[in-house]
Amino acid sequence: MHMMTRINPTQEVIATLSSMSIRAIAMILLLAGPLIAVAQPELTISGTVRDKSNQEALIGATVRVEGTSKGTAADINGFYSLRLLPGAYRLVFNFVGFKSTVKAVQVTGNLTLDADLEAEDTELEEIVVQAERDNSHVEDIQMSKSKVNMLMVRKLPTVLGEVDIIKAVQAMPGVISAGEGTSSFFVRGGSADQNLILMDGAPIYDASHLFGLYSVFNADIVKDAELYKGGVPTKFGGRLSSILDVQTKDPASGQTIVGGGIGTLASRVMAEGALSDKISYFASARRSYADVFMRLAQQKNAASFYDLNGKLMLRASQGDQVSLSLYRGRDNFDFDKRFDFSWGNTAGVLDWKHAFNDRVFSKTSLIVGSFDYLLRSEDEANPFQWKSSVNQAGLQYDVVVFAGGRHEINLGYKASYLWFEPGTIASTARTGSFRSIQMDRHQAIDQAIYVDTRHRLSDRLTLWYGLRLSMFRNVGPSDVIRYAGPTASGQWMRMDTLRVGHLETVKSFGNLEPRFSARYLLGEQSSLKASYSRMVQNVHSISNGTVPLPFNTWLPSGFHLRPQWADLWAIGYFHTWQSKPVEWSVEAFYKDMSQVTEFTDNANLFFNPDLVMEVRQGKSWSYGVEFSLTKTKGKFTGQLNYTWSTAMREIPGVNQGIAYAANHDRRHVLNLSGVYEINDRWTIASQFSYSTGRPITVTSGRYEFGNFDADIITERNGYRLPAVHRLDVAVTYTPKANKNRKWKGEWVFSVYNVYSRKNPFTLYTRSVLDKSGNLVGDGSTKEARMISLFPIIPSVTYNFKF
Amino acid sequence: MKTIATFLLASAILFACEETVELDIRQTPTKVVIEGLVTNQVGRQYVRLTRSASFYESGPTPRVSHAQVTVTDDLGQVVPFVHNPRNYPDSIGYYVPQSPFTGSIGRSYTLTVRVDEHVYSAVDRMSPAMELDSLVPAADPRPSERDMKKGRTFQVLVFGKEPGTTKDYYLINVYRNDTLVYEPRRGAFTVDDQTLSEKIQGVPAPVNFRPHDRAVVECLSLSREAFQYYEGLAKLTTGSGGMFDSPPSNPPSNLSNGALGFFQASAVTRVATMVEH
Missing domain, CATH: 2.170.130.10 (TonB-dependent receptor, plug domain)
Structure with missing residues (x-):
């Protein structure tokens, strides 16, 4: 059905402005206000889609006008807005895991229509409304x-x-x-x-x-x-x-609920409730008690973690909602009081969501975040403390404009101030022979301005295009060390130091990031999608291991490090079966990356104030095909995902400049999961995963130097560990609830790695040792040792709510 | 970093299991390995030539006894080296100066080795070593379990001076009763003066002693290239499997033409003590 064939002049303006100039973005920002004032012959129907049980907004819930191709998705606040000509309609609301709901409506003027959806698992008998299927899989323009x-x-x-x-x-x-x-x-x-x-x-x-x-x-x-x-x-x-x-969830405004779980290694508790009819809250805490067990087992070592989450929400008026969300979590490891380390994240967000009218919404956020790690040695001779952190504080302002049924515009601005403390190693001894080493601090101002628009060209074709301009400025106070000499061979020398004053620019980078998506409906059941995006990264993780660990130092782009960028192309085919709640898709992608970071061969990583000189930047590329099949409804739900992909890197100074398989190159990856509800008390679930082994660098021979028996390395990541696969099974038992009691509980019995596969964690080579750890013979007999982590692990958890 | 890695392994892996596996490694052609040392001490100059072996080949690696070896200094003096002149059975593959020759601080030396039709060369410069004043035995307040078992409850504390104005690197050799202490899992003891104060006041040597042991601590000056070589070698021989370390790579050699090993020019200082109560 062709609703509108004439071209709206404002659409043309937007299309033209969305071409790539910075001025264009500024203009769109300026024009955004006036744009919405352009009158349309249609009326607005808008409202909020919520979870019936707890009034949480359902982000991304779809709203379709039955018998037409019109539809939209609820935004981050659960809010949707549609433009319709006067008349009678049936609106269909859908959300994954919830029952489809149909509402009939007579549109005679602008109106508000909220929908409360019921979760699928709350009712015993299946009253599935099959009049309309959830077809967002095919219809949503978003792919990947x-x-x-x-x-x-x-x-x-x-x-x-x-x-x-x-x-x-x-x-x-x-x-x-x-x-x-x-x-x-x-x-x-x-x-x-x-x-x-x-x-x-x-x-x-x-x-x-x-x-x-x-x-x-x-x-x-x-x-x-x-x-x-x-x-x-x-x-x-x-x-x-x-x-x-x-x-995180929106606190329910109903009565106070207390819930939690008692597990094998950790327990958690949460409370949720209302302080008044406008203010609601939740608070939750989780803590592990492995350290308690370890102490009971007379272990001198201890490990623990905790998480604290809290949220306060003020529903000020129909159009205003303010929330404050806080998080803090930390891991602590202690080895016989001799050595300890810890890491943790802290985050805080203050959000104000505002509806100007039924078509323009804004969200203003104040965001702070911090990550740090700490290593400490109490060694008598050389006690030290190593601390590294990355912190940020900023503001983000987002606006969503529903400019008629054919357009949705998102635009915004983001600014944050980041400060990095890559590492301070302090000698904690009073008379130590070691100096304190302070690695340079860095600061940066990270800004972005962005706009994108969803544009329905016809019943079949929808485009989504936009542009993000990211502006990253590395600023002082900073002492920038300049180096001279050949970097490649590691024979560089410190040349001089540039003193950069407070908030003065060390180096700045501006990057345009175009984004584009298209969706073409092939029929009711299938669609083709394509997308291109450019992404830019200005914070670089300087990690030493081949597998990511929490001890990552982060550094900003600046005098020595350039921004990384990536171009990603993807195409996909999406299908939903008419008669069955089964959907599948296949996507192919190609990704081209530049200036990815890697340490050079033989890098000196620890306590190195010239660490930046050990980092090399180069190119990386990857391509692959992904297949996904999902059954979303019924007694049996499940998913099958298979990915074939490859990832390569070519970086000067790494592997002698020759291209090699990246650490994360795994050819075949298969994941299968399924949940079967036997009856209202018993549910059985299982999960199987398979992945090609990790590439690893191993020796190809040995030679003697002094007393040392050294390995010869010929190629980075030239060897591949055996494949990783595992089956996990869980059974959930929900006892019949006592109607007189509020208490609800469930038992979860889980078995990890059912057939106890020894999955390779890592492999290393060494001289053969006897049982007491002494070298056999002259130590020249070598062997390869493989470490695997978790065998079969059964566990029990009890979850409760009252 | 090694200790951290071990601790991480110990903690992350409450259930971990480790086993020997067979590596399917492609055969690579053998390479010439050169270990050359010129010092400012009389009689301590040699070049050792060997070849690499495959991973599963154990025992001593093949020696090279038919090479032509010379060392030239930056004043143009050419010193030919000859293979094992006294025919000691344990010195096959070792080359020593034909005529008496001792290196001196501040000079650069060039090694040239011809094996069959291939020529390998390297240059290194001799820097001054740390000034060592004395070595003082002291009871170790927290000896490791391993040292306790062997009765090695004494440390030796090093006193000396380090020129703070220059950027220097050192190799520390420790001798227990005149035998060089070698711990393959710890690597060579190298020092970057960045972590040292100018006055060295009782830094414990990295090795413990039993009462009545004779302790010698030796400092060899290293060029930056030599330091990087030893660092690389230590990473290679102490690596815990590439999980927490950066991926292994060959140490950066100063030798040309793809030879493995290093040619090193070092000044040497030493202090000694008897470990008594």
């Missing part, structure tokens, strides 16, 4: 995005009983788990530091607890988690490979 299905994640097997959304992210198509013992993941050939992880908009620099056994995201308080690995909206930027946008 995966949403964590929280309902399913809560049922899936866990490690030692803690539900972890990062584990779900690691199983998504195009995502590769960095392996056991880490929360890191690799997206489409990018390294782990190229993922931006946000908690309510604040950056989380390291998402791991206990070396990745858990993540910082306590599933009790997570509402939504979405991973963008391509076609990224312009409001996101700053990292090359992905954005993981995690939103």
